[in-house]
Amino acid sequence: MGYGLKTAFAAATLATVLGAAAAQAQDQAALIKPVDKELTFVFVPKVIHPWYDVVAQGAAFAVEELATQGIKVNVIWDQPPQADVGDQNARIEANIGRHPDGLAVACLDRATNVQLMNEAVNAGINVINFNSFCDDAFPFIGPKSSEQDGYDLGKYLAEQLGGKGKIAILSGSLTASDHVERITGFKKALADFPEMEIVFEQPDDDILENAVALTENMLQAHPDVAGIFGSNASNPIGAARAVKNAGLAGKVVIVGMDDLPEAVDFVCDGTISALKAQRQWDMGYWAVKYMVAMNQNHTIPMFHNTGSRFLTKSDCTS
Structure with a gap:
């Protein structure tokens, strides 16, 4: 093959490669589908609860943000x-x-929830999991395991009590994976302190009034209890109400989950010693954003960890 033919062949080959690359890039762009209708997203949480009101606020912010881009979204809450x-x-x-x-969906019972979520996917519905982890088959927004939060609160409680004392647990919903995992983590932390004894453990089913009543009964049965752990957003508030009404605020150390306004007030007045607060606003915001992206045929992360943070009296403003 002569030099001219070789040059022409190389040029043709390069043009073919570049043309293929351009076609590939063009094809990927063509995979994205424009949203040309109002989208409807349904959130099914575990229960009607103020905690989910904050999730809804994040979702509403995302809806407003998307409206400025010409994308209309209607969010329905079925709680x-x-x-x-x-x-x-x-x-x-x-x-x-x-x-x-x-x-x-926020999973309340993994086995049965996952079965239905698979049915939804098979029906062509874009499915997101938030708050309480279901299964790796679905994109999840939130803490994939809540065990660390329980462990952190257990260690904190042990430190506050000098590694000694009788402990009560309000266990929330027995089928909710996040509640169960927090208790597992809490007990692992206490395992390092043999002079700490769990004398009470009851589910309040994520109902504030139940948490109040259970704590009142527990205080009567165990007047020398030193600490209380609440595994969800309701029960630290319920425990704090009962402890304060009994005149034991500051004497019984309470730790628990999340930063609902009343719980934060109890932290600031010293009734609750510490909270681990999740970023549920982010859960709502990103759930809406990701479901829009799924409708556009974008790829999205299978796990978005929104994390949590400690709240103590030092975080309160005067």
């Missing part, structure tokens, strides 16, 4: 009044029949 697995599953199933553009 069980109590943490009831059958009720939640019925709502998930009903919403599969409505075929929304996105379905966001």
Whole structure:
């Protein structure tokens, strides 16, 4: 082959390669679908609860942000009044029949919830998991394991009590993975302190009034209790109300989850010693953003860890 032919062949080969690369890039851009209708997203949390109001605020902010880009989103919240697995599953199933553009679920019972979420995917619905982890098959927003939060609070409580004392646990919903994992982590932390004894452990089913009543009964049965751990957003508040009403504020050390306004008030007045607060606003915001991206055929992360932070009286402003 002569020099001229070789040059021409090389040029042709290069043009073919560049043309293929351009076609590949063009093809990837063509994979993205424009949103040309109003999207409807349904959130099915575990229960009606003020904690989810903050999730909803994050979702609403994302909706407003998207509206400035010409993307209209309608968000529907379908919440069980109590943490009831059958009720939640019925709502998930009903919403599969409505075929929304996105379905966001906080798992109350992994096995049955996952079965229905798979049905939703098979029906062509974009499914997101938030707050309480379900399964690696679904994109998840939140802390994948809540064990660390429980462990951190257990270590903090042990330090406050000098590694000694009787402890009570309000265990939330027994089927909620995040509640169960926090208790597992809490008990692992206490295992390093043989002079700390768990004398009470009862579920309050994520109902504030139950947490108050359980704590009142516990204080009567164990007047020498030194510390209380609350595994969800309701029960630290319930424990604090009961402890304060009994005149024991500052004498019984309370630790628990999340930063609902009343819980923060109890931290600032010294009734609650510490909270681990999640970033649930981010959960709502990113759930909406990611479900829009799924409708556009973008790729999204399978795990977005929103994290948590400690709150103590030092974080309070005067």
